[in-house]
Amino acid sequence: MIPTAFDYHRPTDLESVISLLETHGDEARVLAGGHSLIPMMKLRMADVGHLIDLQDVSGLQEVTVAGSQVTLGAMVTQHALIDHAELASVAPLIREAALEIADPQVRYMGTVGGNLANGDPGNDMPGIMQCLDASILLQGPEGERTVAARDYYEAAYMTERRDDEVLVSVRFEAPSGGHAYVKQKRKIGDYATAAAAVVLTRAGDAVGSASIAMTNLSDTPVWSEAAGRALIGSACDEAAVKAAVDAMLGDIEPYESNHGPVEFKRHAAASVLTRAIARAWERA
Amino acid sequence: MSKKMPISVTVNGQTHDLLAEPRELLIYVLRERLDITGPHVGCETSHCGACTVLMDGKSVKACTVFAAQANGASITTVEGLGTPDSLHALQRSFREHHGLQCGYCTPGMITRAAKLLEENPTPTEAEVRFGMAGNLCRCTGYQNIVKSILAAADEMNAEQEVAE
Numbered sequence A: 001m002i003p004t005a006f007d008y009h010r011p012t013d014l015e016s017v018i019s020l021l022e023t024h025g026d027e028a029r030v031l032a033g034g035h036s037l038i039p040m041m042k043l044r045m046a047d048v049g050h051l052i053d054l055q056d057v058s059g060l061q062e063v064t065v066a067g068s069q070v071t072l073g074a075m076v077t078q079h080a081l082i083d084h085a086e087l088a089s090v091a092p093l094i095r096e097a098a099l100e101i102a103d104p105q106v107r108y109m110g111t112v113g114g115n116l117a118n119g120d121p122g123n124d125m126p127g128i129m130q131c132l133d134a135s136i137l138l139q140g141p142e143g144e145r146t147v148a149a150r151d152y153y154e155a156a157y158m159t160e161r162r163d164d165e166v167l168v169s170v171r172f173e174a175p176s177g178g179h180a181y182v183k184q185k186r187k188i189g190d191y192a193t194a195a196a197a198v199v200l201t202r203a204g205d206a207v208g209s210a211s212i213a214m215t216n217l218s219d220t221p222v223w224s225e226a227a228g229r230a231l232i233g234s235a236c237d238e239a240a241v242k243a244a245v246d247a248m249l250g251d252i253e254p255y256e257s258n259h260g261p262v263e264f265k266r267h268a269a270a271s272v273l274t275r276a277i278a279r280a281w282e283r284a
Numbered sequence B: 001m002s003k004k005m006p007i008s009v010t011v012n013g014q015t016h017d018l019l020a021e022p023r024e025l026l027i028y029v030l031r032e033r034l035d036i037t038g039p040h041v042g043c044e045t046s047h048c049g050a051c052t053v054l055m056d057g058k059s060v061k062a063c064t065v066f067a068a069q070a071n072g073a074s075i076t077t078v079e080g081l082g083t084p085d086s087l088h089a090l091q092r093s094f095r096e097h098h099g100l101q102c103g104y105c106t107p108g109m110i111t112r113a114a115k116l117l118e119e120n121p122t123p124t125e126a127e128v129r130f131g132m133a134g135n136l137c138r139c140t141g142y143q144n145i146v147k148s149i150l151a152a153a154d155e156m157n158a159e160q161e162v163a164e
């Protein structure tokens, strides 16, 4: 399994990455941890003329926690996310989700930027970032721009990022209240059959706010505004949870795959969301 | 064919300079150019962990790293952990507790376990199972692999105490 030949570049600053992307157009791809791209290249499903390795590019490796503002550099690995004590205490949802991604070896290499940029509906971080209402920072020849994670995904492997832009970082306000990421998979190292990310707050005995996003149940992650709305103001009782699940089921469009037929995926989606709401409410 | 590039890798403390195509996979650089055949090729698709090596302190699957990415890196393979005359505690423990049958997965298992115990010297059984989840074994049923790693951890901690 040898990919087609490519020219390899290892620049040390973002400006050089962007100018290489401009020069080589859609022949060029950046390489982060390589654990989505290299398998695709080995299968010759991705044909890359110029591979631009980001490993030495400065400024992409930082985790910054300033009060409740969290910024994750694109090249922060999933392993580093799990290991970061301050991040785990401010935004425990990130650690809970990162622990569900792939296996230990893959997590040492796979990056948050690669996971977000890839655009595979099976990736876990896009749904997490939609749940958190994160902003994605892109940099290209014309400078920087920010895209909301909720607007970033167009279709499988199609995102808002232009070919000559680099995903630099992702930023979000750490939520208060309870959180949960519940992922149904066949084994460790498998993509989700269905996964649900939930953050919610408690206002007295009722749900004050709620945000719900689903993974691998459409050709993009699905932030279900209606599902969150169904919980707000309720006591998070059975009827409210069922209303939220029904609302979510109206927003997803799963397709049959090796994870199972459509009906099974809808069933799995309902159970992961039911469990995630219960866990988040317990923690709120 | 693309141009070859000069690559320098330090494997088990020894620096090697060679010319390789950027697309060559690290596992083949190790096995076929440097004749370091401890790391195996199981699946070649990033799933089985037979090719696991340490690269700059990370456990990685060498079938999913390009030679070009490894340029400048420091790599440890199972050959770098112990020698036939002086086995690593994990190697002794796998032998003693029957942590292998055919042995195909074993170099990857031991190399991964070494990193796991470096990061967590006193793991629980659940932590061993979670930390070893990137390595597949088709023979043992894992029971004795887990036992071997837990026993090696005990031995390494006892040695550490004696040294202190």
Ligand SMILES: Cc1cc2nc3c(=O)[nH]c(=O)nc-3n(C[C@H](O)[C@H](O)[C@H](O)COP(=O)(O)OP(=O)(O)OC[C@H]3O[C@@H](n4cnc5c(N)ncnc54)[C@H](O)[C@@H]3O)c2cc1C
Pocket (backbone or CB within 6 Å): A029, A030, A031, A032, A033, A034, A035, A036, A037, A038, A039, A074, A075, A100, A101, A102, A103, A106, A109, A110, A111, A112, A113, A114, A115, A117, A118, A122, A123, A124, A125, A165, A166, A167, A168, A189, A190, A191, A192, B045, B046, B047
């Ligand atoms: C066995 C196995 C199991 C896995 N299981 C899971 C799982 O359960 N859940 C999950 O989410 N993922 C899983 N993955 C994928 C893994 O998490 C990848 O590492 C991740 O999806 C991509 O991150 P990367 O850093 O490896 O990116 P790469 O593979 O290097 O890049 C992926 C794509 O994103 C682009 N890209 C990368 N970084 C940037 C950037 N900064 N700016 C612009 N474009 C960029 C690349 O050009 C490429 O097109 C698994 C992978 C393997 C091999």
Ligand code: FES
Pocket (backbone or CB within 6 Å): B040, B041, B042, B043, B044, B045, B046, B047, B048, B049, B050, B051, B052, B061, B062, B063, B064
């Ligand atoms: S050969 Fe590399 S993971 Fe199987």
Ligand code: FES
Pocket (backbone or CB within 6 Å): B099, B100, B101, B102, B103, B104, B105, B106, B136, B137, B138, B139, B140
């Ligand atoms: S001992 Fe045979 S594969 Fe593990």
